[in-house]
Amino acid sequence: MTFHVPESARIRSGLLASDKSYGNNGAFLVTSRRKQTLLVIASDQLGWEHVSVSLPNRTPYWDEMCLIKDLFLGAEDCVVQYHPPRSEYVNFHPHCLHLWRQVGGQPIPMPPGYLVGPIIEGGLCI
Secondary structure, eight states: OOOOOOGGGBOOSSTTOOOGGGTTOEEEEEEOTTSOEEEEEEEEETTEEEEEEEOSSSOOOHHHHHHHIIIIIOTTOOOBOOOOOGGGOOOSSTTEEEEEEETTOOOOOOOOGGGTSOOEETTEEO
């Protein structure tokens, strides 16, 4: 479980500027497979690893969130997107989604994959 940022994508000037001395904290611009520029804000503070992903005119798609998760948090790691009680909603940006992982916490429990849908191996449904 490693949290790391792509230094080549770091924003180095302007309001969201940071440099390598900020560690895993900062703003990044990542191009998706759809040729869309995703704004990613990353942090690893107060016991949490976190990325927010946004676009100016729409909410990120599943494949874009997967790209960011793999890039910043790891392809084989489990992270969560919380849906808190409505009374605790924070909506700072209308097209932003967040991924979270607790630092040093227990692995996040996951339901068996077959509860989501059939598991396909080698083209066969098992």
